[in-house]
Amino acid sequence: MSGERGVIIAGAAETDSVGRLPDHSTLQLHIEAAVNAVADAGLTMRDIDGIATVTTPGPVQVAHALGITPSWMDGTAVGGTSFLLHVRHAAAAIRAGYANTILITHGESGRSRVGAGGWPRGSSSIPGQFEAPYGTAGPTTAFTIPVLRYMKEYGLTHEQLAYVAVAQRKWASRNPRAMYRDLITVDDVLASRLVAYPFHLLECCLVTDGGGALIVTSAERAADFPKPAVHVLGTGESAETPMISQMVDFTESQAFRLAGRAAFAEAGITTADVRHMMIYDAFAHLPIYGLEALGFTAKGEAGPFIADGNTEPGGRLPLNTNGGGLSYTHTGMYGMFAIQEGVRQIRGEAPAQVQDAGISVILGNGGMFATAGVLVLGREPSRR
Amino acid sequence: MSAKAIPEPTPETQPFWDGCARGELLLQRCRECGKPYFYPRPICPECGSTNVEWFAASGRATLYSYVINHRPARGFEDDGPYAIAVVQLAEGPRMMTNITGIPNTPEDLVLDMELQVTFEQRGDISLPIFTPAGASQ
Numbered sequence: 001m002s003g004e005r006g007v008i009i010a011g012a013a014e015t016d017s018v019g020r021l022p023d024h025s026t027l028q029l030h031i032e033a034a035v036n037a038v039a040d041a042g043l044t045m046r047d048i049d050g051i052a053t054v055t056t057p058g059p060v061q062v063a064h065a066l067g068i069t070p071s072w073m074d075g076t077a078v079g080g081t082s083f084l085l086h087v088r089h090a091a092a093a094i095r096a097g098y099a100n101t102i103l104i105t106h107g108e109s110g111r112s113r114v115g116a117g118g119w120p121r122g123s124s125s126i127p128g129q130f131e132a133p134y135g136t137a138g139p140t141t142a143f144t145i146p147v148l149r150y151m152k153e154y155g156l157t158h159e160q161l162a163y164v165a166v167a168q169r170k171w172a173s174r175n176p177r178a179m180y181r182d183l184i185t186v187d188d189v190l191a192s193r194l195v196a197y198p199f200h201l202l203e204c205c206l207v208t209d210g211g212g213a214l215i216v217t218s219a220e221r222a223a224d225f226p227k228p229a230v231h232v233l234g235t236g237e238s239a240e241t242p243m244i245s246q247m248v249d250f251t252e253s254q255a256f257r258l259a260g261r262a263a264f265a266e267a268g269i270t271t272a273d274v275r276h277m278m279i280y281d282a283f284a285h286l287p288i289y290g291l292e293a294l295g296f297t298a299k300g301e302a303g304p305f306i307a308d309g310n311t312e313p314g315g316r317l318p319l320n321t322n323g324g325g326l327s328y329t330h331t332g333m334y335g336m337f338a339i340q341e342g343v344r345q346i347r348g349e350a351p352a353q354v355q356d357a358g359i360s361v362i363l364g365n366g367g368m369f370a371t372a373g374v375l376v377l378g379r380e381p382s383r384r
Numbered sequence: 385m386s387a388k389a390i391p392e393p394t395p396e397t398q399p400f401w402d403g404c405a406r407g408e409l410l411l412q413r414c415r416e417c418g419k420p421y422f423y424p425r426p427i428c429p430e431c432g433s434t435n436v437e438w439f440a441a442s443g444r445a446t447l448y449s450y451v452i453n454h455r456p457a458r459g460f461e462d463d464g465p466y467a468i469a470v471v472q473l474a475e476g477p478r479m480m481t482n483i484t485g486i487p488n489t490p491e492d493l494v495l496d497m498e499l500q501v502t503f504e505q506r507g508d509i510s511l512p513i514f515t516p517a518g519a520s521q
Contacts, residue, residue: 124392130423131480132389133511134468137457141468149449152495197452197465197490245470245480246423250449 006219007091008229011041012343018210018329025115029107029211037213042226050099052086056117072099079366080333084373088235090216106336107211143368144199146250147285154300160307162189164284167312172323174352180327203284205325212336230346234267234376244368255372256293263374276345276357278338280365281324290363318354335364388459390507397424404510409441409501422477443501445471485515
């Protein structure tokens with residue numbers, strides 16, 4: 001932003017491994033990610049004066065475990081995009097002088113459930129009264145509901161939806177850390193078992209264990225770290241609905257659109273400037289809704305855009321280059337891993353490195369089209 | 385049956401559930417801007433007015449979207465694959481529901497088909513669900 005202090009991501013790392021980690025508690029995943037990110041930035045825990053993470057375990061527990069006494073903290077917990085919001089809030093805190101070096105952590109024993117919190121949804125809550133009685137049982141039964149309406153309105157085919165998983169598996173095949181790396185076909189996807197019609201197993205994200213962490217600080221210190229600085233050029237956040245049934249229009253995400261508009265405006269970019277893209281893919285329809293909400297294609301055209309190969313290796317808009325939640329990893333709150341891949345691409349250290357990834361856009365989803373966060377990351381500082 | 389989730393009313397939603405018990409689907413409407421809305425809460429989401437009123441909806445709806453769930457929630461294990469649907473009420477608001485009186489298959493559940501409300505007894509609660517319009521209840 002013009003005339004204001006720029007903000008960078010100076011450190012970024014995931015846990016030593018991701019996938020099945022029954023020997024790691026949730027807290028240990030936070031700790032391991034934090035230690036790795038602090039080392040990546042060439043810092044020590046003593047340098048950290050701000051912390052952000054979701055509950056559970058929350059910023060107080062993580063800070064205490066790491067021996068950090070924060071002068072600023074953020075416990076925003078609005079689903080898997082929370083970490084994108086933490087980056088946004090950290091940028092504001094750094095500009096305000098509330099903290100100088102902020103640690104953002106994610107750790108989730110999503111698969112093994114070691115030391116994991118529950119997902120309380122009491123029978124007197126609004127979703128407990130007006131959705132749960134109809135047999136919802138987590139995201140596979142609710143996040144998926146809008147897509148039949150989209151298919152009717154815009155002609156998206158079952159094959160095009162399946163192809164999202166095919167395209168992302170091509171990226172995963174180039175990532176040694178990805179849980180699933182064998183190439184698949186549309187027929188493979190459509191032959192996998194039905195989870196919630198029209199969604200098959202291979203159109204649903206993984207459930208894994210893992211974590212990641214970031215160090216956010218002032219761009220004035222950009223030359224002080226061992227890795228190239230990743231500039232936070234623009235950020236956005238929004239919320240739409242706590243219940244999928246109350247989404248304004250089942251064919252588009254209002255929250256995606258509003259968060260994207262804010263981030264692109266702050267960064268002063270258009271879609272033509274974007275060389276790399278991450279869209280939170282809990283299910284195969286998310287990249288379609290995301291591309292359209294951010295204006296990369298017209299409404300109804302993102303399915304064919306992906307099916308035509310534009311987002312896979314060799315395509316003009318590399319998307320979900322770690323393999324995404326569908327093939328790489330998905331702990332439950334995947335947003336941290338989308339940011340990590342954006343950082344790797346900007347730095348030039350991704351397993352499936354994209355040429356000239358000067359600007360990367362990360363679109364995070366929270367809940368089930370409930371919330372959204374967008375980050376515009378760049379190799380160069382803002383020109384504004 | 386009893387293992388299925390049962391809504392627990394709060395003071396703000398109690399009139400809705402009382403209406404269901406009488407076989408009426410109640411919505412709220414803003415007295416200032418006229419907007420009908422769901423789910424129950426004492427403030428208009430359109431204009432912010434707290435001057436709102438209850439009214440009986442027609443019970444007519446169309447099928448807006450759905451999934452057919454193959455991994456049943458607690459209590460639904462013996463139902464076979466079942467539709468979790470969202471219907472568009474004739475008055476405008478949408479709500480989640482189940483569809484009864486028709487096979488829950490992609491061939492039978494056609495988007496925009498006309499539906500009408502009916503009620504399923506679940507513990508002390510009458511739960512609004514929907515069935516094809518004109519079907520005998």
